[in-house]
Amino acid sequence: MSETPATGEPTARRRGRPPRAESADTRDRILSAAREEFSERGYEKTSVRGIAKAAGVDSALVHHYFGTKEQVFEAAVAVAFAPALNAPEALAAGSLDGVGERLTRFVFGVWDNPTTRRPLLAILRSAVNNETAAAVFRRLVASQLLRRIAAQVDLPDPELRAELAAAQLVGTAMMRYVIKLEPLASADLEQIIARVAPVVQGHLTRP
Amino acid sequence: MSETPATGEPTARRRGRPPRAESADTRDRILSAAREEFSERGYEKTSVRGIAKAAGVDSALVHHYFGTKEQVFEAAVAVAFAPALNAPEALAAGSLDGVGERLTRFVFGVWDNPTTRRPLLAILRSAVNNETAAAVFRRLVASQLLRRIAAQVDLPDPELRAELAAAQLVGTAMMRYVIKLEPLASADLEQIIARVAPVVQGHLTRP
Structure with missing residues (x-):
């Protein structure tokens, strides 16, 4: 990718700080390139230079907007997680x-869709392989x-409860979508939800 | 590492098939080097050449004993999993x-010990990152x-039940030992077993 030709900007402009009007667009383009690079290569093999190249900007601009590689990663992850971060409010509605069932349906809804799964x-x-990404x-x-x-x-230990519920959900998603263990990988989603939702519910609310 | 100097074997011997007496020892040394290399670098970054070098043998000998990189990996994983593969019989004793509790104690006994965790x-x-390792x-x-x-x-769906029980166990181990989510990472092991064992039991035996 390169700068949008329609704007006709001279290449040299890329090295300076962009004016406000251009900022949001450039920032979004860097973020989008970062998500693509991290998804494609994982945390360790992705570089700020590679993100900058994919976004058609200078590396200095990536550092200017986001800081270190870790900070670019965090910004990219935050965008990918945005729907999930709104989940607690949605879950609290009922x-x-x-x-248990609402959380399980929400998680598998995201994992079962190849676009949101990626x-x-x-x-x-990245988190399994790299301590910075895990952080x-x-x-x-x-x-x-x-x-x-x-x-x-x-109830007592609410955070431990939430983590063990998450462990069942993430573990199941990993076995189904990453390791692809059978029969779990081919099982009907409703059958899995029927078995997992009561466990998630139990972790969160069993006295 | 190199050939044991005490034997005084000429280096050229490494390239031929070793006599029977030497076979088991060489095979073990290759397997041990393979485990070390795969543990250190993961599946993708490990090469048969690197394993051979660490074992002090020629690459051809690694291929001779184990075949492809995938087959060396499988042999190394089988050794690492040997105690776990004996678990079903031990579990069947009671x-x-x-x-649920026996399986949970067994799994966390292995994960909580840094030597067996590695x-x-x-x-x-490797399995999360590479399709061959996942296979x-x-x-x-x-x-x-x-x-x-x-x-x-x-009961109906015994394999799905075993996989969902494994998902809770692997998911919890991942959150505790890899991602190191708090309070889970620092929680007392008995507290975790008390919460996870009934879930594993439920997956396996709840009608």
């Missing part, structure tokens, strides 16, 4: 009785997603 | 009532370990 897979792979996963998933689910649980 | 971690990382994981874990647990379950 009573806590049905939270960034999750990239994050999971980003911890910050976003633990502090933002699980803490907010835990906040709705009025 | 009644099915306590199988090869598991390497297998998990090896499927064959060994699914066909050998989970099928044998499922064989003891006299």
